[in-house]
Amino acid sequence: MAAAPEFMYGTAWKEERTPALTELALRSGFRAIDTANQRRHYFEAGVGQALAAAYQAGIVTRADLFLQTKFTYRPGQDHRLPYDPEAELSAQVAQSMASSLEHLGTDHVDSYVLHGPASGHGWTEYDAEVWEAMVRERGAGRTRQLGVSNVSLRHLFQLEASGAELPAFVQNRCFARLGWDRDVRAYCAERKIVYQGFSLLTANPEVLHHPLVARIAARLEATPAQVVFRFARAVGMLPLTGTSSAEHMKQDLASLTLSLSAEEARAIESLSG
Numbered sequence: 500m501a502a503a504p505e506f507m508y509g510t511a512w513k514e515e516r517t518p519a520l521t522e523l524a525l526r527s528g529f530r531a532i533d534t535a536n537q538r539r540h541y542f543e544a545g546v547g548q549a550l551a552a553a554y555q556a557g558i559v560t561r562a563d564l565f566l567q568t569k570f571t572y573r574p575g576q577d578h579r580l581p582y583d584p585e586a587e588l589s590a591q592v593a594q595s596m597a598s599s600l601e602h603l604g605t606d607h608v609d610s611y612v613l614h615g616p617a618s619g620h621g622w623t624e625y626d627a628e629v630w631e632a633m634v635r636e637r638g639a640g641r642t643r644q645l646g647v648s649n650v651s652l653r654h655l656f657q658l659e660a661s662g663a664e665l666p667a668f669v670q671n672r673c674f675a676r677l678g679w680d681r682d683v684r685a686y687c688a689e690r691k692i693v694y695q696g697f698s699l700l701t702a703n704p705e706v707l708h709h710p711l712v713a714r715i716a717a718r719l720e721a722t723p724a725q726v727v728f729r730f731a732r733a734v735g736m737l738p739l740t741g742t743s744s745a746e747h748m749k750q751d752l753a754s755l756t757l758s759l760s761a762e763e764a765r766a767i768e769s770l771s772g
C-alpha cells in the first residue's frame with residue numbers, strides 16, 4: 500500500500516470530465532483518490548480510465564496509489580445500480596465491491612467506506628449487516644482498510660457499543676461553525692481513526708472571508724483556501740479537494756508546506772464555533 504495519504508483528490512460531480520480531471524490530479528501529484536460506486540454523483544469507471552491512462556503514461560503505478568471507494572445504499576442511488584436491489588444487503592456489498600474493482604481495474608482498494616448509515620438517527624441493524632459484509636471483504640483482501648462516512652458521534656458510539664470492529668477512517672462534511680466537527684474529530688483522535696474532511700471550502704465561506712484568515716494568508720503569501728487546507732492538516736485531518744482547476748490542484752498540494760503556527764491553527768479552529 501502507498502504511504503498514508505496527506506491529501507485526497509475527490510472525484511464527485513465530474514461526469515464525463517472525470518477521466519481527464521483525475522488524470523490531471525495524478526499528473527499534478529495527488530496519490531490518493533476518493534470515489535464511490537454511486538453513478539448519481541460519481542463516474543467510477545471514468546476514474547478507472549484515468550488510472551489506466553496514468554499507468555500507461557508511466558506517471559504512477561498501482562503501488563503508488565491510495566484508492567478509496569464506497570458502498571451506497573439504494574436510497575442514495577439512482578436507477579444505475581451496482582447491485583441487485585432485491586438481494587440481501589450483504590450480497591449487495593459483495594456485488595458493489597466486485598463492480599468497483601472492475602471499474603478501477605484493480606484486485607483491491609485501499610479503503611472501502613460505508614457512504615452513509617441507513618438512518619440519520621443511529622446505527623441500525625442494516626448498518627450492522629453491511630459493516631459485517633465489509634469486514635468480510637477486508638478479510639478476503641479486496642480492501643486494506645474500512646471507513647464510514649456522514650456519521651454523527653451517536654452513530655460511532657453505537658457502532659462501538661455493538662462490539663463491531665472500529666473503522667480506520669471517518670469521512671465527514673466539516674463545518675467550521677461546529678468547531679470543524681470537533682466532537683467527531685476528538686472521538687477519532689482518541690481511537691487513532693483518521694478523520695477525512697470534505698467541503699472544507701464550500702461549507703465554510705465565512706472562514707474564507709474572515710480577516711484572521713486573510714491576515715494569515717497575506718503573511719504566508721498564500722490564498723485563504725490554502726490556509727484552510729493547511730489548517731486541516733495541522734489539526735490532524737486528511738483533507739479532500741475536488742477542484743477542477745489545474746492551478747488549484749497545484750495550490751492545494753503546495754499548501755502542505757506552508758508554515759502555519761500552532762497558535763494560528765488554534766485561532767482558526769475556534770473561529771466560528
Ligand SMILES: NC(=O)c1ccc[n+]([C@@H]2O[C@H](COP(=O)([O-])OP(=O)(O)OC[C@H]3O[C@@H](n4cnc5c(N)ncnc54)[C@H](OP(=O)(O)O)[C@@H]3O)[C@@H](O)[C@H]2O)c1
Nearest residue numbers: 509510511533648697698699724739740741742743744747
Ligand atoms: N462522503 C460523502 O458523502 C461526500 C460528499 C461530498 C463530497 N465528498 C468527497 O469530497 C470531494 C470534495 O468535495 P467538496 O464538497 O469538498 O467540494 P469540491 O468538489 O472540492 O469543491 C470545492 C469548490 O471550491 C472551489 N475552489 C476554489 N478555490 C479552490 C482551491 N484552491 N482548491 C480547491 N477548490 C477550490 C472549487 O472550484 P474549482 O473547481 O474552480 O477549483 C469548487 O467549486 C468530492 O469530490 C468527494 O470525493 C464526499
